[in-house]
Amino acid sequence: MSLVWYAVWFVVAVGVLVTVHEFGHFWVARRLGFKVLRFSVGFGRPLLKRIAGADRIEYVVAAVPLGGYVKLLDEREGPVAPHELSRSFTRRPPWQRIVVLLAGPAFNILFAVLVLWGMLWANGVTEIRPLVGEVVSGSVAAAAGLRPGDEIRAVNGAAVAGERDVVFGLLDAMSSRGEADLAVRASSGELRSARLRVPDAEQRRRLTEPAELFRGLGFTFWTPPLPPVLGQVMPDGPAARAGLRAGDLIEAIDGTSVHDFREIVALISAHPGERVTIDYARGGVAHRVQLEVQSEPVGGKRLGRIHVMQPKGSGYPESMLRHTDLGPAVALARAGGEAWSMTVLQADAPRARVAEEPERPAVDRRVRRRLGRGRPRAVSRLPGADLAVAGIPQPAADSDPGRRTDRVPAGGVAEGQPLVGARAGSRTAARHRAPHRSDGCRALQRHRAPVRLTLSRTARGRGGRAFAFGVRLGARSKGDGVAEE
Numbered sequence: 001m002s003l004v005w006y007a008v009w010f011v012v013a014v015g016v017l018v019t020v021h022e023f024g025h026f027w028v029a030r031r032l033g034f035k036v037l038r039f040s041v042g043f044g045r046p047l048l049k050r051i052a053g054a055d056r057i058e059y060v061v062a063a064v065p066l067g068g069y070v071k072l073l074d075e076r077e078g079p080v081a082p083h084e085l086s087r088s089f090t091r092r093p094p095w096q097r098i099v100v101l102l103a104g105p106a107f108n109i110l111f112a113v114l115v116l117w118g119m120l121w122a123n124g125v126t127e128i129r130p131l132v133g134e135v136v137s138g139s140v141a142a143a144a145g146l147r148p149g150d151e152i153r154a155v156n157g158a159a160v161a162g163e164r165d166v167v168f169g170l171l172d173a174m175s176s177r178g179e180a181d182l183a184v185r186a187s188s189g190e191l192r193s194a195r196l197r198v199p200d201a202e203q204r205r206r207l208t209e210p211a212e213l214f215r216g217l218g219f220t221f222w223t224p225p226l227p228p229v230l231g232q233v234m235p236d237g238p239a240a241r242a243g244l245r246a247g248d249l250i251e252a253i254d255g256t257s258v259h260d261f262r263e264i265v266a267l268i269s270a271h272p273g274e275r276v277t278i279d280y281a282r283g284g285v286a287h288r289v290q291l292e293v294q295s296e297p298v299g300g301k302r303l304g305r306i307h308v309m310q311p312k313g314s315g316y317p318e319s320m321l322r323h324t325d326l327g328p329a330v331a332l333a334r335a336g337g338e339a340w341s342m343t344v345l346q347a348d349a350p351r352a353r354v355a356e357e358p359e360r361p362a363v364d365r366r367v368r369r370r371l372g373r374g375r376p377r378a379v380s381r382l383p384g385a386d387l388a389v390a391g392i393p394q395p396a397a398d399s400d401p402g403r404r405t406d407r408v409p410a411g412g413v414a415e416g417q418p419l420v421g422a423r424a425g426s427r428t429a430a431r432h433r434a435p436h437r438s439d440g441c442r443a444l445q446r447h448r449a450p451v452r453l454t455l456s457r458t459a460r461g462r463g464g465r466a467f468a469f470g471v472r473l474g475a476r477s478k479g480d481g482v483a484e485e
Contacts, residue, residue: 124325170217
C-alpha cells in the first residue's frame with residue numbers, strides 16, 4: 001500500500017511543479033503581448049476544458065499528468081490573420097521570446113523559495129551539530145588529522161551551523177579544486193585546522209555521486225547508538241525464512257559480537273550469497289540459526305542483504321541539537337540562500353563528472369585573443385590555426401574507460417594522415433606536429449568523420465566584422481559560436 005501512496009504523491013508533486021512551470025510561460029507571455037491559444041496541464045485526451053477571456057484561451061486538464069504545455073500563436077503552425085501577426089511568437093522581439101522561455105524555470109525556483117520560506121517561518125530551523133564519528137584508517141580524513149569527537153566549525157572559511165552546511169561545503173569544494181580547509185574543535189576544546197585534499201579528478205567525480213562523499217573521504221558524522229535489535233522483518237526475505245522476528249536481539253554473526261545495528265549491516269553486507277550463523281536472543285532465551293545472505297547490486301557492487309529494518313533509535317540528545325526560530329525577513333533570506341545553493345550545486349555537478357584534461361593548447365588561446373581584438377585575418381598566420389584531420393579511428397569502447405573519446409592529441413595522429421597546422425597551398429608533408437607540442441591542436445573525433453576547423457562570420461563587431469570558431473564534421477556543422485576545437 002505504501003508504494004501506491006508513493007506513486008500518488010509523486011504524481012501530485014509532478015503535477016504541481018508542471019503547473020507552476022507552465023504558468024510561468026503563460027503569465028509572462030500574456031504580459032508581453034503574445035497571444036496564448038492553450039494552457040494545458042497534462043498530455044493526451046482532455047478531461048476538462050474551459051474557454052475564457054477575450055483571446056478565447058483554452059484551459060485544459062489532460063489525461064496524462066506528467067507534463068504540460070502552453071500553445072502560443074505561431075504562423076509556422078498555420079495561417080494567422082493579418083491583424084494578429086504582431087502577436088505571433090515569430091514576430092515578437094528575440095529578447096521577449098527568450099524571457100518567455102526562461103519564465104518557466106524561473107517560476108519553479110520562485111515557487112521553491114516561497115514554499116521553503118513558509119516552512120522556515122513556521123517551524124524555524126533545527127540543526128545537528130557536525131560532530132565527527134568514525135574516521136577510517138588510511139583515508140583522506142585520517143591523513144588530514146580528523147579525529148572522532150572533533151566538531152567542524154567552518155569549511156573553507158565559511159562558518160557552518162550544522163551537518164547540512166558541512167555537506168554543501170564539502171560538495172562544493174570537491175566539485176571544484178578538490179581541497180577543503182576545515183576549522184575544527186576537539187573534544188578537549190583545542191582549536192585546529194585540517195585540510196582534506198583529493199587531487200585525483202576521477203576520485204573527486206566519484207565523491208559527487210549519491211552516498212559517496214563521506215565514504216570516499218573516510219569519515220562519518222556521529223549518530224546515536226542503535227541497539228542490535230531487529231526492527232521490521234520483511235516477509236519472504238532471508239531473515240523471515242530463517243525464522244527471525246522483529247524484536248530479536250542479535251548477539252553475534254559468525255562468532256563476531258555485535259553491539260550496534262550498524263555492525264549488523266556491515267557484517268551482512270560483506271557476505272553476499274554466503275551462509276552465515278547468527279546468534280540471537282528472544283525473550284531471554286538464546287538461539288542460533290543459519291541463513292543464506294541474498295546478494296544484491298548496490299552502486300556497481302554486490303552487497304549482502306537479509307531484508308530487515310533498523311529499530312527505532314532513541315534520537316539525538318538535546319546537546320546535539322540547535323533550534324532557531326526565524327522571523328519572516330530572515331526566513332526569506334535563508335530560503336533564497338538555500339535555493340541558490342541547490343541551484344549552484346546542480347550546475348557544478350556536471351562539471352565534476354568530466355575528467356580534467358591538460359591545459360588548452362597555446363594556439364587556441366592566441367586564436368581567441370586575436371579574435372577578441374577584432375583581428376580575424378591574423379588567425380590564419382598562427383601555426384595550427386587551420387586544422388584538417390581525417391580518418392582517425394574510434395577507440396574500442398572498453399579500451400580505456402577513463403579516456404575522453406571525443407578528443408585526441410594532435411601529435412597522436414598516425415603517419416600518413418592529414419597533418420595538423422597545414423595551410424592551403426603549403427607542403428603538409430613537412431609540417432607534422434611532434435607529440436606534446438605546446439601549440440598542437442586537438443580535434444573532435446566522431447567515427448572516422450573528417451574534421452575541419454573553420455572560421456565563420458557571425459556578426460558585425462569591432463573592426464566591422466566579428467568571427468567565431470565553428471566545427472564542421474563532413475558536410476554537417478556542429479553549432480556556431482566559440483567551440484572547443
